[in-house]
Amino acid sequence: MKTVLVCVKTPEAAQRITASATRMGMAQTVRTVLTTEEVHARMTTTLVDVVLVDVGLAKPDPVQFTRNVLARQPGTGVVMVGAIDPRVAAMTVAAGARGVVRGGGEEGEDLVVALTQAIMLICPRINGCVRRVPGQRSGPVGLTQREMQVLRGMSEGKSNAEIGRDLFVSEDTIKTHARRLFRKLGARDRAHAVAEAFRGGIVT
Template identity: 35%
Template sequence: MKADMLRVLIADDQDLFRGGFAMILNAHDDITVVGEAADGAEAIAKAVELEPDLVLMDIRMPGVDGVEATAEVCRRTTAKVLVLTMYDVDEYVYEALRAGASGFLLKDVRRDDLVRAVRQVAGGESLLAPSITRRLIADLVGRGRARPGLSRRLAELTEREVDTLRQLAKGRSNAEIAAELVVSEHTVKTHVSNVLTKLGLRDRAQAVVFAYESGLVVPGDA
């Protein structure tokens, strides 16, 4: 196995989905599926045992569901979690993002998009799918899920870091943020790192959730 091979664990209670995703991913020279799990409990155990770079996690499974499993995998390993769902607006997805997931995909994802997402998330980026993820979060925050008390933590950030967080919440890339704030991409990377560290966030996906829940960005912001 190549040293830089991306190691993936697939957790889904349906054999068909596990087998299909494994076949697609294993067809690529830089990706290998190191294991499969049929429920959340097995996903946690295998993530600890196999130390994958990424876990493809079905959000709705019997027993230990994908939300609880995501939280445990993120707490006990360094693996990234990419959750799978049948629905583009699913409260379970929102909870998984809060638990540490780096993004989500619909189960009917095209094979090229699946492979691209695995590489992107395993490489340290978040799969925000900006419009759909922000719509999900905005919808749930709009239904009373906001946590205004979080706004006090914004005081830990500099003005420029707050601006960066606001741009992150709008799904913008480092290059787009750099252009908007008229700074270098290197400076943006520094600001993003500072935001995540100061707020204790795992990655950009959690930054989006925080920005909405704290009220920094409100539903409808462009």
């Protein structure tokens, strides 16, 4: 069985990632860990295809984190997610990481959105990773142009305030659009909405 190991700093983030993975039909594929020690312990017993890591967990040295992972399993793809200095990002890729997904900061729902987006981008490349589940949508669901703009902002890991600034509207207005698009997508939260949007081809 293919494995995506998601490394985050808090139990709350791990719970949200697990819930998102379940909603995407990836409960048997995605596993979460909270410390670098857990990463190494899991890789001792399990073949891991992708290590998707919150940059905050890989600090103070994402470059050495990448090297340590690849020393245990050279074929594993390492992807960093979160806010990272461009110079450090380049060094991390030079050390063997597959890439860096910007967005989300170090804590909160926006980071979970960024991690969920990364899972959706990575998993189509892993044979058998994505399975259709009951109720999965396959196309647009009547979102307005403004709701699509808000959804795209969410998929890029932006906060409601950042989306509001981009669209020249208040944060409260963005929250109203968000509630409406959640309802149309049948989503419980931002991470779920982004997962549904990527899975259904609403955003790419």
